[in-house]
Amino acid sequence: EDKVVQSPLSLVVHEGDTVTLNCSYEVTNFRSLLWYKQEKKAPTFLFMLTSSGIEKKSGRLSSILDKKELSSILNITATQTGDSAIYLCAVKANQAGTALIFGKGTTLSVSS
Amino acid sequence: SAVISQKPSRDICQRGTSLTIQCQVDSQVTMMFWYRQQPGQSLTLIATANQGSEATYESGFVIDKFPISRPNLTFSTLTVSNMSPEDSSIYLCSVVVDYGYTFGSGTRLTVV
Numbered sequence: 293e294d295k296v297v298q299s300p301l302s303l304v305v306h307e308g309d310t311v312t313l314n315c316s317y318e319v320t321n322f323r324s325l326l327w328y329k330q331e332k333k334a335p336t337f338l339f340m341l342t343s344s345g346i347e348k349k350s351g352r353l354s355s356i357l358d359k360k361e362l363s364s365i366l367n368i369t370a371t372q373t374g375d376s377a378i379y380l381c382a383v384k385a386n387q388a389g390t391a392l393i394f395g396k397g398t399t400l401s402v403s404s
Numbered sequence: 405s406a407v408i409s410q411k412p413s414r415d416i417c418q419r420g421t422s423l424t425i426q427c428q429v430d431s432q433v434t435m436m437f438w439y440r441q442q443p444g445q446s447l448t449l450i451a452t453a454n455q456g457s458e459a460t461y462e463s464g465f466v467i468d469k470f471p472i473s474r475p476n477l478t479f480s481t482l483t484v485s486n487m488s489p490e491d492s493s494i495y496l497c498s499v500v501v502d503y504g505y506t507f508g509s510g511t512r513l514t515v516v
Contacts, residue, residue: 337405
């Protein structure tokens with residue numbers, strides 16, 4: 293059975309800290325791994341990593357895919373209170389058009 | 405990427421009643437996905453809705469409880485039938501356009 297596991301499940305840090313969120317996966321015919329930020333209801337897209345694009349960066353956020361270890365990390369540097377959210381890792385497997393498989397998410401709380 | 409309008413944003417319903425959630429996409433898409441997110445949990449796929457055919461339901465979800473309509477390539481509805489408090493969740497629709505996954509704004513359902 294395909295699965296995506298995230299760790300830690302929750303994390304509390306102070307503003308300015310750097311955090312690393314982890315995601316590991318076991319899926320058939322891996323195609324891509326996606327990171328989302330969920331603050332209220334709808335997840336908002338952060339990054340998509342594939343075999344041809346294993347590292348992405350946007351401002352203070354960056355992500356790396358390790359295909360050998362079947363895992364990915366999401367780094368957030370100089371955290372701000374606005375980074376407080378649930379961070380979801382999802383994997384797309386099999387053929388085109390299939391739904392994403394989500395991990396349970398990491399709840400990040402950044403205190404001022 | 406596509407823009408999805410999802411309604412209602414939230415609702416409080418009596419047990420035993422039904423609620424229909426609508427998603428309207430600003431472009432034609434082949435597949436639409438319906439997810440449920442129970443409190444403190446990640447997103448779980450309910451079903452995949454294709455235009456012109458019956459929806460494909462995931463294990464643990466049945467058509468009698470979650471009937472889906474897909475009358476055209478830009479619209480779909482999910483009905484939560486005979487609701488119980490265990491149905492209290494966030495419900496999300498999602499589409500994939502050009503390899504990007506987009507989510508509707510979500511429906512927060514509370515069953516009392």
